[in-house]
Amino acid sequence: MAEQDTLLNAVIGAVATALLSGFVPFAPVFGGALAGYLEGGDRNDGLRVGIISGVIGLVFAAVLFALVFVVFAFVLAGAPRAVGALGFLFFVVGVLFAAVYVVGLSAVGGWLGNYVKYDTDIGN
Structure with missing residues (x-):
């Protein structure tokens, strides 16, 4: 992959995150690290591509x-309105947690991938 092709490297990292997320804990770190390693440049470039990969x-x-939330909502369509409010609260908390988890760990991974490429024997 070409260095400094940020969007391509970010998409590769996001695909790696998606493929690994089913069975590898903290998969966004690995996807971000792959993107950061492929991106090259300095630490800020690795961090930036990791964040883009996370997004x-x-x-x-x-x-x-x-999609899962909508299916769940249709299953509980006959439930009282309180379940709808709690369901919405669950949805908001889930999205916030996912944002911090995926984007944050991908950013850390992007930084680490750049570190591995330039400051260890693994990247040479």
Whole structure:
């Protein structure tokens, strides 16, 4: 992959996050690290591509979470209105947690991927 092709590297990192998230804990770190490693540049470039990778991964996760939420809402369609309010609160908390988890860990991974590329023997 070409260095400094930020969008491509971010998408590769987001795809890695999506593929690993089913069975690897803290998968966004690995996706961000892959994106940061491929991006090259300095630490800020690794951090930036990690954040972009996390945002792309978050969009994928939010779409999936919204689909599950809608199906869950239809299943509970006959429930009282309080369940609807609690369901909405659950949705908001879930989205906030996912944002911090995916974007934050991807940013850390982007920084680490850049570190591995330039400051260890692994990247040479």
